[in-house]
Amino acid sequence: MNECYGCNTCKSADKPLEEFIAGLPMETSHHRVDSQSTKCGFGLQGVCCRLCANGPCRITPKSPRGICGANADTIVVRNLLRAVASGSGCYIHVVENTALNVKNIAQTKGEIKGVETLDRLASIFGIEEADVHKRAEAVADAVLKDLYKPEYEKMELTEKLSYGPRYEKWKELGILPGGAKSEVFHGVVKCSTNLNSDPVNMLLDCLKLGISTGIHGLVLTNLLNDVVLGEPEIRTAPVGLRVIDPDYINIMITGHQHSMFTFLQDRLTDDDVKEKAKKAGAKGFKLVGCTCVGQDLQLRGAHYTEVFDGHAGNNYTSEAILATGGIDAVISEFNCTLPGIEPICDELKIKQICIDNVAKKANAELKEFDFENRPAVTDEIIDEVIEAYSARRGSVPMNLMKDHGYANTLTGVSEVSLKKFLGGNWKPLIDLIVSGDIKGVAGVVGCSNLTAGGHDVLTVDLVKELIAKDIIVLTAGCSSGGIENCGLMEPEAAKLAGPKLRAVCEKLGIPPVLNFGPCLAIGRLEIVATELAEALNVDLPQLPLVLSAAQWLEEQALADGCYGLALGLPLHLGLPPFVTGSPVAVQVLTEDMKKLTGGQVIINADAKESADILEKIIEEKRQGLNI
Amino acid sequence: MKRIIIDYQKCDGCKSCSVACMQAHRETEGTVYDLDLTDPHNESRNRILKDADGQYKPLFCRHCDDPKCVESCMSGALHKDPESGHVFYDETRCGSCFMCVMNCPYGVLKPDTVSKTKVIKCDFCVNAGGEPSCVAACPKQAIYVEEV
């Protein structure tokens, strides 16, 4: 007998991590996959309804309708719309806080690190302000104004930020969104008890929420953060558990709101704070990246080389990161902060602090981000982290994994940095696509889950299959964290690509998988796609471009997915989004969508089959473009 | 023999066992995701009863030591396998008289809904290696296999 908590951990694409987790003395999500392997069939199909006291009602041969009379289509799509509205709400919350941060920084004449981005936004929005801070404030106000519009008033920035042919298509379908917050409200109302029962009507709402989520929640969050926190710059960086340096006081960050760390991340490298750390026996402070906010920091890492050690892993690596013993505190502000880290934090005396109450963890201290009092609150946080460091170091065993991960992972890729890398325009990439050296582009985005084959298993296998077919992969989200920890974002990974793509990568010294960072950066991928379409003078659905959220996890991913469908892109999912109980939902999402927006949902849990399907779509699109 | 033991107090009534049974005995290919839950051809061999107090009482074929269904079978379609002890049903021999339905003292059996020509009877998932799908699907371990 040994000390392992349990030997039934799930598989991971990251084999060293799998072994590490299997050997841990504490329970993790990877252990729980087995005991949760029994799934309720009604839930899987989305045909369980608990919207009223008559429920839960479930669809069976003997009960094809709920007590109220709702059939499988109504129940399924109502559930889906709820999920999409909720997911959209999450992203809109993020962009709201981000815009407020820009506004606060502007009003207090704080540092504007991304003037280029600010000017780009001002130009798109039609803002002419000479003063950089006034310009930033006006940009933030324009975003906030849109977010707060009522549902019956269309948002103004949608047209400005979307590709013309797409905008016309959305207008034609009647899915131009009103105020983004109001759209969430509208969606939630619509799917409440005994309101809407029309599955197609509700699916159109999902698309509408997809648009507001995509343009405001995704695209603008990235750009507003670039304004304050700095623009991504291409570079290489270490990834994996190796980034944890026990000589420092280590703070693991989780969430999606980089803006909330604006002040803290700078403060940690101030001399007086470093002095405090040294007094406690450490060399200083380090932020250890985890989940999407870690990806954000990695993406902008060129600006934070001193305080940021690197990205350690994605959401389902978080427990392992903590289990190394090298982390002294967790500061979280949004989701993908698993409840399962709580007992581990307790056991290893890791201080948990939440800075946004929407993500308050049960055993964490809530220290809400307060712009006005930021110096005092930040210093309080720093003192508490030091206290935790002092209390735990020496008494908590270290279980570091210094060889885990990779040393030279390419990061800092954005719609701007990539174009710059290519010489200032997309022509080199378009030429490679036209010549067939790059067969097509696949955005492998979204989360990580443990059920599609295991931790990142489907994602990583799919990426390997795609690059072997000379399809370049662009990533965004927790999928990035998994893929990079498996080495596919090192330039050496070029040898795993098909001969043509390999040659391209080797010539340019890049990996065949380019990491755009957090799930928010799906918005950046969309900008790349739009600019490519513009350069070719075609609409988005005509591009040899596919999306895969192979291991989508949560409601936000469903809102992202709806954006992809609104854009008219083929969207692969490893597991169905709890809709297969509805023939109408399945028909609309997988078939009719092609006629509506040009998009389609493809559900397949097999990496090889999925890659074959996506390749076939890319080839059809190439034929359509006569290339 | 192996029997599915029932710890009824653990039952949550989620009917995962029923879905698993339907999936295990479906006539078409596919996964539980595309199992047509509205197709009456898909019938569960087990079901979850509720007593007057609302307590769930799972009803699963016991493969009885003295099976009354076999005793009532006038075609030879039902027989108790001397090796495994399980009561198996041969659809091709069945005379569709449904005396077995009448004779099961616990009300486990039923005629098939669509054709009324065969009996819906637990086969202990013998074609899937004898590991009952219902047991594998139970999230509460309210049912488990034991040698008795």
Place this chain on the structure above:
Amino acid sequence: MKYVIIGAGVAGIEAAKTIRQKDSAGEIRMISKDADVHSRCMLHKFIAGERDEKGLDFTEEDFFQKHKIDWMKGVQVTEVHPDAKEITLDSGEKISYDKLLLAGGADSFIPPVGELRKATNVYGLRNLSDAQAIVKEAEQAENVLIIGSGLVGLDAAYGLLERGKKITIVEMVDRILPVQLDKHAACAYQALFEKAGVRFVLGRKASEAVCEADGKIHKVTLDNGKEIPCDLLIVAAGVRSAIACLEGSGIECDRGVTVDAHLKTSKDDVYAAGDITGLSGIWPNAANQGKIAGANMCGGSEEYNDTYAIKNTINFFGLVTLCVGRILEEKGDQIQIKEDKTQYKRVILKDGKVQGILLQGDISHAGTWQYLIKNQIDISKIQKDIFHVNFADFYQIDENGEYRWAEN
């Protein structure tokens, strides 16, 4: 030990199986008139041409070899001599035994109406040989007259419909299946048979039938004077225990062979099971009797106490019905009926106990009714719609995982 079993119906077969389980070395001999082991409940399928002789066999493959049974088929027993412990066959051969089981079943009863018993085109439907003869006769027959609309009469009609015959059924009472069903449920079957082409003459008896020159009856006169032409007659007017061979044996008989609780006859080492006892005419009871008699022939002392026999299931044209217990209403009865487009349910309650159940259309999971009725379980305290009372309300589990009904 030498075991002799007369009859190869379910009682005889079950007895032989049980004996072989308990006595692996004993000599078992079965003697049957039937040349094929067959399930008489499926004779209609043979008549319809759906199954051949082999398809009626309810035993497992190589049953006699597997159980080391010496089966003398197509042989009739003419005399039984309990004192000498031997029996005489129609060939004159004498066979000795240590333990004897009488399981020769019953024979169709042809009522003494006109010349029904004399005619060559009048059949009962009891054995495979009857069905074989009917099929043969039907080759030349066009009009079939069936006397009696019980399960056997309808079985015959069901089978012959498949052969395209014109069928008339004469029934004494005013509805079909009078023993099993109430009028409402009976009408449902009547309609289905009529739709398939069967003509019913209800509330009438055959009063005259005369053989013509060819030895056959070509018309039957009813008690209202009406004549019904026919080329083939099937009489489904009940059965009589096959006790002719016991004459002079000293074995006590009433309507059937008299047995005690252990299914032993009045003579030592002679047992009886199945229809020959007249205890019940249904399959599961015969099977159970066979098992118990077999066990007792091997020295056991098991009692036959699951005697409840007022039960049946019916399945014609995909319409299934289950009926257990009393069907006719009596004073003090409380009757509850539920009906929709797919089913008809009728329960008779008296003093909180179920006296009879009739389920038509959906008999799913209906096995519990028999238990409730035969054990006269008081359900008055169960706060449920009576049709929702089920085993959950009596749910007990034994240590070995088997279910058990809670004490009443």
